[in-house]
Amino acid sequence: MDHQPITSLKSVRLAVAAPDFQAGLSFFVEELGFEVAMIAPAEDPTYAVLTLEGMTIALDKNRISEPVTLEIPSEGKEIIGTSKQGPNGTKVHYVSYVREVSKNTKQIPVLNVAQVEKANWVTGRAGMSYRSLIDDQKSHITASHIKIEGSGQVPDWVHFHDVEFQVIYCLRGSAKLVYEGQGEPFIFSEGDCVLQPPHIRHRVLESYDDLEVIEVTSPSDHATYADRVMELPNRSYTPEKDFSGQRFTFSKHSESKWEKYPGNENLVTQKTSILKTSGGVGWVNEIRAIAFQETNEEPILVNHDFEPDFFLWFVVEGSATIIYEGRKINIGVDDAIICPNGCRQETEFYLAGFQEDFRVLEVGINPH
Ligand SMILES: [Fe+2]
Structure with a gap:
């Protein structure tokens, strides 16, 4: 046939x-x-x-x-x-004409640990596999660990997402991406992060060396539209263009400086500019240990004086023990601590038993 x-x-x-x-x-x-x-x-x-x-x-x-x-x-x-x-x-x-997004009723705030050994990987098209970091199917937000095996062209077309906040962080491997108004395609590699503002046209061209990314999107129930008119790359260069109060951001791993992590002297944090360029909608920071710590007397507070709608710690390197709500769990590479339904004022966990190689990606979404 x-x-x-x-x-x-x-x-x-x-x-x-x-x-x-x-x-x-x-x-x-x-x-x-x-x-x-x-x-x-x-x-x-x-x-x-x-x-x-x-x-x-x-x-x-x-x-x-x-x-x-x-x-x-x-x-x-x-x-x-x-x-x-x-x-x-x-x-x-x-x-x-515009797809209506159903606003779910507010879910109960919880703190969960997503362990990679219990992960349910779902195989998609073209060697892609997905793992949701969120158990709750009704969560307003998606947080996924996505892998594309090998190296090669990605069968993608110019498209955009009807989202409020969307970030992609490169864990391993690399990819060639192109975005509307941002010039030539660029290589997105380990430790890099992209803020995809609402409705920005983009396309994934190629992926290399078993690409692995973390993608956080709000709301989870959003539409993706193909743009059959715009070709990418093209000649238009408008890096400052405003997309619903947000600007495209390509945050290179090496660019910002490390500063003290509040409340723990053995941790430092490197803040990306995404809090600013997203108009305060969300943030992406890296955190790493600078010394061995056996026990922790002070909790890691998920909030300080506000209650985020979403909070994620994804372990990029090393291991630690977390203690929360009377439970003690060892977490290692590719495990995550996640509050998918927002946080309470008192949401907190204790962190202990980490070495100097301990490194996490932190993603948060502010209340709105
Ligand atoms: Fe996309």
């Missing part, structure tokens, strides 16, 4: 049976707004080709087939959510 697409096509139309031809014609033309492109025969028509907003239908008195259902996206608040039934069984539903 040959699966090559046929190249001699002229158009595609939906065949609609219309035993009551005149009633069907006036429903499509007068009520729905279709235009007549062709009608035959002139005397007593039994066949018409009708078009509306890129859709073509062939209304046919002599066809015997099931009635059709049309979904019509609209910007008109007064008709969104309404339905119509036409002659010959035709059904019409008016829906929102």
